[in-house]
Amino acid sequence: MIKQKKIVGITSILLAVIISLWFLQRLLMPKYMGQVVEGALIAEYYQETTNHDVIFIGDCEVYENFSPITLWEKYGITSYIRGSAQQLIWQSYYLLEETLQYEKPDIVVFNVLAMQYNEPQKEAYNRMTLDGMKWSLSKVKSIQESMLEEESFIEYFFPLLRYHSRWSELTVEDWNYLWKKDIISHNGYYMRVDVKASVGAPPAKKLANYEFGSRAYYYLDQIRILCEQNQIALVLVKAPSIYPHWYKEWDMQIETYAEKYGLLYLNFLEMFEETGIDLSVDTYDGGLHLNLFGAEKLSEYFGKILVEEYGVFDHRGEEIYDTIWEEKVSFYKKKKEEKLAELTENK
Amino acid sequence: MEELLAILEELHPEVDFRTCCTLVEDKIIDSFDIVSLISEIHSEFDVAIPAEEIIPENFNSAAALYRLIQRLEEED
Amino acid sequence: MLFTSYEFLGFLFLLFLLYYIIPKRYQWICLLCASYLFYAFSGIKYLGYIVSTTCSTYLVCYKMEKIGEEQKNYIRLNKERLTREEKKSYKIYMKKKQWNWLLFGLIFNFSILAVCKYVNFSISNINNVLQLIKSNSRLPFLSIALPLGISYYTFQMMGYAIDIYRGKYPAERNLGKLALFASFFPQLMQGPISRFDDLSKTMFSAHSFDRKRIFFGLQRILWGFFKKLVIADRILPAVTTITHNPENYQGVYVFIGMLFYALELYADFTGGIDMVIGIGEVLGVQVKENFNRPYFSKSIKEYWNRWHISLGAWFTEYIFYPVSVCQPMLKLSKFSRNHFGEAIGKRIPVYLATILVWLITGIWHGAAWNFVVWGLMNCLVLLISQELQPCYRWFHRKFHLEGKWGFRLFQVVRTVLLMSSIRMFDCYRDVSTTFRMFFSMLTKYNFMELLNGGMLKLGISAIDYGILFIGMIILIGVSFIGRSGSVREKIAKKPIIVQFLIWYGLFLAVLLFGAYGEGYDASQFIYNQF
Numbered sequence: 001m002i003k004q005k006k007i008v009g010i011t012s013i014l015l016a017v018i019i020s021l022w023f024l025q026r027l028l029m030p031k032y033m034g035q036v037v038e039g040a041l042i043a044e045y046y047q048e049t050t051n052h053d054v055i056f057i058g059d060c061e062v063y064e065n066f067s068p069i070t071l072w073e074k075y076g077i078t079s080y081i082r083g084s085a086q087q088l089i090w091q092s093y094y095l096l097e098e099t100l101q102y103e104k105p106d107i108v109v110f111n112v113l114a115m116q117y118n119e120p121q122k123e124a125y126n127r128m129t130l131d132g133m134k135w136s137l138s139k140v141k142s143i144q145e146s147m148l149e150e151e152s153f154i155e156y157f158f159p160l161l162r163y164h165s166r167w168s169e170l171t172v173e174d175w176n177y178l179w180k181k182d183i184i185s186h187n188g189y190y191m192r193v194d195v196k197a198s199v200g201a202p203p204a205k206k207l208a209n210y211e212f213g214s215r216a217y218y219y220l221d222q223i224r225i226l227c228e229q230n231q232i233a234l235v236l237v238k239a240p241s242i243y244p245h246w247y248k249e250w251d252m253q254i255e256t257y258a259e260k261y262g263l264l265y266l267n268f269l270e271m272f273e274e275t276g277i278d279l280s281v282d283t284y285d286g287g288l289h290l291n292l293f294g295a296e297k298l299s300e301y302f303g304k305i306l307v308e309e310y311g312v313f314d315h316r317g318e319e320i321y322d323t324i325w326e327e328k329v330s331f332y333k334k335k336k337e338e339k340l341a342e343l344t345e346n347k
Numbered sequence: 348m349e350e351l352l353a354i355l356e357e358l359h360p361e362v363d364f365r366t367c368c369t370l371v372e373d374k375i376i377d378s379f380d381i382v383s384l385i386s387e388i389h390s391e392f393d394v395a396i397p398a399e400e401i402i403p404e405n406f407n408s409a410a411a412l413y414r415l416i417q418r419l420e421e422e423d
Numbered sequence: 424m425l426f427t428s429y430e431f432l433g434f435l436f437l438l439f440l441l442y443y444i445i446p447k448r449y450q451w452i453c454l455l456c457a458s459y460l461f462y463a464f465s466g467i468k469y470l471g472y473i474v475s476t477t478c479s480t481y482l483v484c485y486k487m488e489k490i491g492e493e494q495k496n497y498i499r500l501n502k503e504r505l506t507r508e509e510k511k512s513y514k515i516y517m518k519k520k521q522w523n524w525l526l527f528g529l530i531f532n533f534s535i536l537a538v539c540k541y542v543n544f545s546i547s548n549i550n551n552v553l554q555l556i557k558s559n560s561r562l563p564f565l566s567i568a569l570p571l572g573i574s575y576y577t578f579q580m581m582g583y584a585i586d587i588y589r590g591k592y593p594a595e596r597n598l599g600k601l602a603l604f605a606s607f608f609p610q611l612m613q614g615p616i617s618r619f620d621d622l623s624k625t626m627f628s629a630h631s632f633d634r635k636r637i638f639f640g641l642q643r644i645l646w647g648f649f650k651k652l653v654i655a656d657r658i659l660p661a662v663t664t665i666t667h668n669p670e671n672y673q674g675v676y677v678f679i680g681m682l683f684y685a686l687e688l689y690a691d692f693t694g695g696i697d698m699v700i701g702i703g704e705v706l707g708v709q710v711k712e713n714f715n716r717p718y719f720s721k722s723i724k725e726y727w728n729r730w731h732i733s734l735g736a737w738f739t740e741y742i743f744y745p746v747s748v749c750q751p752m753l754k755l756s757k758f759s760r761n762h763f764g765e766a767i768g769k770r771i772p773v774y775l776a777t778i779l780v781w782l783i784t785g786i787w788h789g790a791a792w793n794f795v796v797w798g799l800m801n802c803l804v805l806l807i808s809q810e811l812q813p814c815y816r817w818f819h820r821k822f823h824l825e826g827k828w829g830f831r832l833f834q835v836v837r838t839v840l841l842m843s844s845i846r847m848f849d850c851y852r853d854v855s856t857t858f859r860m861f862f863s864m865l866t867k868y869n870f871m872e873l874l875n876g877g878m879l880k881l882g883i884s885a886i887d888y889g890i891l892f893i894g895m896i897i898l899i900g901v902s903f904i905g906r907s908g909s910v911r912e913k914i915a916k917k918p919i920i921v922q923f924l925i926w927y928g929l930f931l932a933v934l935l936f937g938a939y940g941e942g943y944d945a946s947q948f949i950y951n952q953f
Contacts, residue, residue: 009919013923016923016927017927020931024931024935123941150941151941152429154429155940155941160934161934161940162940162941164934164935164937164939164940165935165936165938165940167935168886374728377724377728378739378743378744379773379777379809381744382743382744382747382748382772382773382776383769383772383773385747385748385753385772386747386748386753386756386768386769386772387769389753389756389757390756390757390760395748395750395753396748397748398589398740398744398745398748398749399589399590399591401740401744401748
């Protein structure tokens with residue numbers, strides 16, 4: 001009897017500790033639902049129920065410039081963007097590795113801007129990319145590759161240790177989204193409808209060395225090999241963002257690489273005419289990222305290539321896809337209208 | 348013994364050294380007092396108390412201290 | 424490996440686990456391995472230092488003991504034959520032999536310490552002199568890194584050697600055990616400086632898994648974390664801002680900095696020692712207390728009996744007493760009595776020994792003039808208050824102040840302020856700045872600046888102040904409760920749910936309010952640097 005009581009006591013204490021810590025962790029972790037939403041992108045993938053023909057991986061140059069909804073509407077291509085802010089190349093690799101645990105796409109599109117970084121850059125961006133991932137070996141490896149010197153693995157395992165002092169910055173947002181978060185992306189695409197015309201990029205700084213780092217190349221190889229092993233076509237792209245500067249020397253290296261391995265490499269910076277993108281109206285921040293109008297144009301052009309070059313199948317009319325994508329399309333349209341209305345209101 | 352008590356009483360007139368046997372433990376005499384004591388004892392009895400004999404057991408009471416002095420005198 | 428790092432927590436966890444899994448007779452070996460592993464983390468190249476100190480001390484003590492045994496045997500065998508005089512001279516001869524060994528040990532080990540710690544200080548002083556005499560030559564500085572805990576283990580081992588010389592207890596025959604005594608990892612970084620007869624009682628014996636003791640140990644560790652992470656590291660930015668920018672922060676800021684530093688140092692140092700003692704408790708090794716609510720002291724003398732107790736005890740036992748009662752000193756005292764009068768003769772041993780002790784204490788804290796002056800200031804205050812003792816007594820009696828609550832509070836506050844102002848020497852970069860700042864505190868009246876948002880420009884926010892305030896109340900409260908016996912014992916008598924709430928609350932306080940992780944620089948314990 002006494003022993004039983006003891007066991008009940010210890011169990012309830014343990015439960016109280018675990019539940020309260022878990023609750024605190026949920027409360028204190030950033031929700032990425034207000035001003036900064038980029039941190040919420042990675043986790044949304046796990047709500048997908050159907051497969052995708054195309055998976056995009058990369059940094060903001062994928063999630064702000066390609067619209068999967070347009071690809072569906074125009075060509076019946078199902079796609080998803082697994083991108084996040086300043087996503088480093090190894091983070092893209094491990095995300096791809098993880099994605100392949102769930103599904104096997106026909107095509108993987110990688111935006112090559114991330115080749116510029118050979119080392120982890122900023123803790124906040126690491127967090128936005130890594131915290132959203134479900135636990136897997138890929139996540140562990142990605143964390144190990146990404147940690148800056150002052151970071152600790154255990155702070156990823158128990159994010160409470162990382163965010164412990166956020167209690168002083170808690171807002172209504174943290175309570176509202178404690179249990180359920182809004183969907184903020186459209187298959188990984190982050191929609192912006194405002195316009196800020198480009199006035200040209202600042203002059204490019206001279207670099208001491210234009211050669212991409214060995215680590216960047218290593219992971220580019222890894223991405224290519226992973227795709228080969230899974231019979232996936234790899235497409236390299238450079239989004240039409242005029243800043244950060246995409247150096248001629250960098251472009252050459254990618255071109256050489258693509259040629260060597262027979263990959264398609266599309267540098268959209270050289271295709272403004274073909275895509276019809278006009279940086280006086282199609283960007284929301286002066287040419288760094290496209291807005292919705294730009295992304296739709298780019299997607300329409302890119303989708304055509306996917307169909308023509310790779311014969312991606314048109315899924316429209318297939319029952320399982322139709323119902324799901326119809327919902328996605330109407331959500332997209334609703335958001336678009338809301339945002340446009342908001343914009344005119346603010347004017 | 349009377350000489351020793353006289354030295355002690357000069358140091359701390361308010362303490363009854365005949366009965367107290369926790370001089371060190373209760374911090375009635377501190378390290379300064381101990382050194383003064385040893386120097387007084389040296390000039391009165393001509394006995395040098397070496398550092399290794401400075402342990403609470405030897406300084407806790409006047410009687411203990413007196414025994415120490417006698418022992419050192421004998422050894423001399 | 425910082426005590427407050429995740430690595431150290433992992434290290435502790437694994438050690439605790441292993442310690443109670445392995446057969447009990449190997450527990451001390453496990454501790455020895457852990458200690459050397461811990462030491463190796465700070466740099467494998469430093470292992471040589473601690474190994475040579477351990478081995479040399481072992482050798483010296485072994486030799487001294489052998490000589491002691493030889494003497495005993497000789498006297499026993501020749502009891503009848505020897506005259507009293509012969510016996511005496513033989514004893515003196517043997518003691519001299521032992522003394523030579525001890526001297527060798529002391530010189531060898533203190534030389535290592537001196538070279539590591541003080542060579543560059545000496546060089547910089549020589550260079551200053553060279554500059555003064557307008558010579559163009561300068562000595563280059565040596566790049567010697569300070570081996571972890573060298574001040575602590577050297578003192579500890581030399582205390583042990585002196586004890587063996589004095590015949591206090593037999594020398595340790597097991598080199599491994601002596602090595603553990605020297606390197607016991609919790610106290611390697613910030614003490615306490617333990618004595619062998621204290622530590623060896625529990626260090627090498629078998630310890631079974633005693634739940635109460637282990638819980639108590641963990642509680643003590645947690646309490647240390649609270650002091651270090653919630654209080655000391657949170658106030659640190661303000662102290663740094665004030666003391667590193669003496670041009671911008673004068674007057675009342677100096678006063679604030681002084682008080683903040685008093686709080687920081689207390690929380691930092693006692694918190695660290697709490698962790699040391701707590702870790703010891705979990706391992707079943709009883710480490711002696713190093714503090715006894717020092718800020719409740721009513722005089723500087725009392726303060727030094729309650730703050731860093733083990734260091735004070737070491738200096739008293741191994742320097743103050745031997746110096747003040749050695750033959751030449753007694754002769755000097757007698758000589759002065761005869762020539763300059765009773766009053767002076769009596770004071771000579773105490774004065775000289777005190778000055779020497781504080782000079783060394785100062786230098787022990789750091790190789791810089793700040794610390795020398797700091798030590799001498801302490802010495803000055805101590806000696807003055809010693810001289811004024813009769814005055815005080817008369818004053819107290821005359822005004823019936825003895826034992827009154829208000830007066831005791833006054834004494835406590837006075838002692839804290841006095842200690843804090845002396846301590847300014849270890850905050851500011853040099854002696855002249857310290858004096859300048861001290862006087863600016865008395866002459867510059869900028870109190871209003873403080874109220875007009877000045878407090879918030881020191882690098883800590885209003886929220887930090889809130890936490891510090893509550894933390895301080897908890898500290899003072901716990902100190903008060905602790906006056907009448909162990910706080911943990913008192914808590915342990917409460918219902919289980921209350922116990923849980925107290926300890927879990929403390930854990931959450933450390934977890935949420937601790938200044939650690941992203942955005943905070945992990946800071947060393949202040950006393951690690953000594």
